[in-house]
Amino acid sequence: MKEQILAVQRMQDYICGHLEDEITLSDLARASLYSPWYSYRLFRLHLGITPADYIRRLRLSRSALRLKSGKCRITDAALDLGFGSVDGYIRAFFREFGMTPGEYARRPVPITLFVPYGAKFRELRKEPKAMSKVRNVFIQVIRKPVRKVIIKRGVKADSYFPYCEEVGCDVWGTLLSMDSLCGEPVCLWLPEKYRKAGTSAYVQGVEAAVDDNAAVPEGFDEITLPETEYLMFQGETFAEEDYCEAIDAVQQAMNKYDPSVIGYEWNDDEPRIQLEPVGTRGYIELRAIKRKAE
Numbered sequence: 001m002k003e004q005i006l007a008v009q010r011m012q013d014y015i016c017g018h019l020e021d022e023i024t025l026s027d028l029a030r031a032s033l034y035s036p037w038y039s040y041r042l043f044r045l046h047l048g049i050t051p052a053d054y055i056r057r058l059r060l061s062r063s064a065l066r067l068k069s070g071k072c073r074i075t076d077a078a079l080d081l082g083f084g085s086v087d088g089y090i091r092a093f094f095r096e097f098g099m100t101p102g103e104y105a106r107r108p109v110p111i112t113l114f115v116p117y118g119a120k121f122r123e124l125r126k127e128p129k130a131m132s133k134v135r136n137v138f139i140q141v142i143r144k145p146v147r148k149v150i151i152k153r154g155v156k157a158d159s160y161f162p163y164c165e166e167v168g169c170d171v172w173g174t175l176l177s178m179d180s181l182c183g184e185p186v187c188l189w190l191p192e193k194y195r196k197a198g199t200s201a202y203v204q205g206v207e208a209a210v211d212d213n214a215a216v217p218e219g220f221d222e223i224t225l226p227e228t229e230y231l232m233f234q235g236e237t238f239a240e241e242d243y244c245e246a247i248d249a250v251q252q253a254m255n256k257y258d259p260s261v262i263g264y265e266w267n268d269d270e271p272r273i274q275l276e277p278v279g280t281r282g283y284i285e286l287r288a289i290k291r292k293a294e
Contacts, residue, residue, distance in 0.1 A: 007039070137236075154167050231264070
């Protein structure tokens with residue numbers, strides 16, 4: 001089973017690296033090291049989508065991000081990403097997002113981008129893993145301004161996987177389509193005062209300026225957070241498949257750290273913040289602090 005999952009991951013990696021090229025089932029078979037027929041079967045079995053639909057949806061989402069930047073023409077978006085014609089691209093874009101590329105380019109509203117997860121990561125469901133070595137964790141005081149956060153609430157979730165089971169993983173795709181004050185979506189653990197009855201402590205959202213008038217997507221909510229100081233904990237870079245271990249290393253360091261040594265104490269009235277685990281920068285988590293009372 002492990003070799004099959006790695007074969008699917010190799011096909012995903014190939015697609016990601018050749019998205020602007022023609023991609024055939026034979027290409028994917030060479031990447032997977034299985035026959036074309038068996039490669040197709042494995043891909044659909046483990047990802048729940050055909051290779052053709054996977055490639056089409058990923059190309060459409062990449063094109064949407066280009067259009068949103070305002071630096072790409074519709075014709076270029078279509079042809080650069082392998083669509084045979086502009087008309088075919090426009091029809092496919094409309095079926096995927098409910099609007100034409102021109103409408104989206106003129107008024108980029110939140111849409112649900114296709115953000116596929118690697119097959120190998122689906123098998124890493126939070127199994128406890130012993131730390132293989134002592135890791136360095138870097139700590140820095142930062143200040144976040146008054147801001148609003150557009151969030152999608154769950155029901156009972158207190159961490160990522162239960163949250164995805166409650167609301168689905170497509171939320172992240174919607175958040176990626178939205179402008180963010182810090183350049184990326186965030187995950188938060190909300191204190192009680194920011195929660196509504198019957199909703200989760202763990203949420204995902206996008207931080208925005210308080211005067212940002214962007215529309216709040218249906219099913220999302222908006223909260224306002226005050227100017228707050230945070231301790232930012234950042235771990236070492238890591239191999240993507242070791243993300244669970246990387247998160248655990250940072251969270252252990254954070255739990256052991258005493259902020260009084262730098263004149264602060266924890267401020268549990270404000271949310272804890274988690275950034276997407278990215279191997280090339282290390283895992284990052286932020287916990288609110290306040291000046292220690294004299």
